[in-house]
Amino acid sequence: xxxxxxxxxxxxxxxxxxxxxxxxxxxxxxxxxxxxxxxxxxxxxxxxxxxxxxxxxxxxxxxxxxxxxxxxxxxxxxxxxxxxxxxxxxxxxxxxxxxxxxxxxxxxxxxxxxxxxxxxxxxxxxxxxxxxxxxxxxxxxxxxxxxxxxxxxxxxxxxxxxxxxxxxxxxxxxxxxxxxxxxxxxxxxxxxxxxxxxxxxxxxxxxxxxxxxxxxxxxxxxxxxxxxxxxxxxxxxxxxxxxxxxxxxxxxxxxxxxxxxxxxxxxxxxxxxxxxxxxxxxxxxxxxxxxxxxxxxxxxxxxxxxxxxxxxxxxxxx
Numbered sequence: 596x597x598x599x600x601x602x603x604x605x606x607x608x609x610x611x612x613x614x615x616x617x618x619x620x621x622x623x624x625x626x627x628x629x630x631x632x633x634x635x636x637x638x639x640x641x642x643x644x645x646x647x648x649x650x651x652x653x654x655x656x657x658x659x660x661x662x663x664x665x666x667x668x669x670x671x672x673x674x675x676x677x678x679x680x681x682x683x684x685x686x687x688x689x690x691x692x693x694x695x696x697x698x699x700x701x702x703x704x705x706x707x708x709x710x711x712x713x714x715x716x717x718x719x720x721x722x723x724x725x726x727x728x729x730x731x732x733x734x735x736x737x738x739x740x741x742x743x744x745x746x747x748x749x750x751x752x753x754x755x756x757x758x759x760x761x762x763x764x765x766x767x768x769x770x771x772x773x774x775x776x777x778x779x780x781x782x783x784x785x786x787x788x789x790x791x792x793x794x795x796x797x798x799x800x801x802x803x804x805x806x807x808x809x810x811x812x813x814x815x816x817x818x819x820x821x822x823x824x825x826x827x828x829x830x831x832x833x834x835x836x837x838x839x840x841x842x843x844x845x846x847x848x849x850x851x852x853x854x855x856x857x858x859x860x861x862x863x864x865x866x867x868x869x870x871x872x873x874x875x876x877x878x879x880x881x882x883x884x885x886x887x888x889x890x891x892x893x894x895x896x897x898x899x900x901x902x903x904x905x906x907x908x909x910x911x912x913x
Contacts, residue, residue: 641863643889644874645898646905647882653902658691660874665696670866672875676700677707677746678858685745697871699862703854705748709811710851711738712749712804713832713842719804720836723797732797739804743776750776752810759806764799772803808833824850852884856892863894 648657657673664671665687676686677700684695715738718731742749753773761769812829824846832838859875866873877885879901886898899905 641867641873642895642897643859643863644872644905645882645886645889645896646874646876646902647879647898647900648876648902650878656902656906657876660876661687661691661698662693664698664874665691665693667696667869668871670697670699670862670869670871670873672699672701672859672862672873674701674855674877674881675707677702677704678861679704682745697865697869699858699865701855701858701862701875701877703851703858704746705811705814706851706854708742708746708749709815710842710847711742712808712811713829713846715739716804716808716832717836717839717842719801732800735804736800739807740772740775743772748814749807749811752807752814755810756803756806761806762799762802764796765802765806768796768799768803769806805833822853848881848884852881852888855885856888859889860892 660669660671661673663669676683676698679700680695682704683698683700686700687693687695687698715731715735718728718735721728721731723729723732739749743753744750753776756769757773759769812826812833815824815829816826825841828838828841832842855877862875863873875885882898882900886896889896899908
């Protein structure tokens with residue numbers, strides 16, 4: 596073997612070793628967090644700082660907490676991220692360009708995905724008579740494909756649709772998206788143009804979108820009885836689109852919030868293990884009801900219904 600070939604071979608082996616090492620470190624970190632999430636702790640010794648935010652107005656405040664958690668100064672639980680190491684790592688990297696550190700999601704994969712699809716299903720049904728409606732329709736399409744790429748539950752439901760009887764354009768759209776999901780390497784979706792311009796048929800999108808919602812409703816029927824939503828109302832919604840209040844209030848708030856509890860318990864155990872303060876930031880409309888739910892579990896909860904109230908309290912300490 597020539598010298599240059601030997602150098603190439605050694606370089607290749609070095610790269611493989613480095614990749615293996617990084618993979619091992621990531622795996623070990625993930626395993627450590629998952630082990631810590633299962634330890635028993637004295638709940639009465641854990642304080643939760645629960646802060647209600649405006650998703651639109653308090654982005655800089657949230658970013659400041661994410662940065663602290665990335666540096667390991669606090670443990671932070673975040674709405675809108677599934678409680679899964681890889682999901683958390685991907686989200687913090689893509690959204691904030693930071694290491695995950697001690698940032699954690701509080702979302703249950705199934706509840707987060709299902710409610711997201713149901714809320715956006717109202718847009719799929721509307722006629723695109725103005726720019727605002729057209730934007731809502733595009734957001735619904737984006738939401739469906741984003742969830743298919745990044746969440747386990749809708750992808751499982753999608754695969755179960757493979758033998759469904761679609762219309763010709765519905766089948767074309769289903770196969771087109773399936774091919775995209777297999778071939779696309781990026782976790783982010785740069786543009787919806789490839790879907791928008793290749794398949795414009797509104798009825799095909801509606802057929803595929805509601806087909807996915809129905810499959811996830813079938814999965815909801817398999818949940819334990821005390822965790823199951825009102826299946827009759829959900830099926831009525833998918834047929835007639837008349838359950839707006841139930842979807843927005845009961846599903847998005849009450850039912851989804853119940854499924855925050857177990858992820859929060861896991862994150863509290865990690866905070867206890869690391870001896871770090873635990874912050875938990877959610878939309879302000881969740882703050883009162885989550886305080887009540889967590890106190891029923893035995894936690895000490897310092898609740899702030901808005902970021903300004905939390906900041907006022909902190910300023911008085913200084």
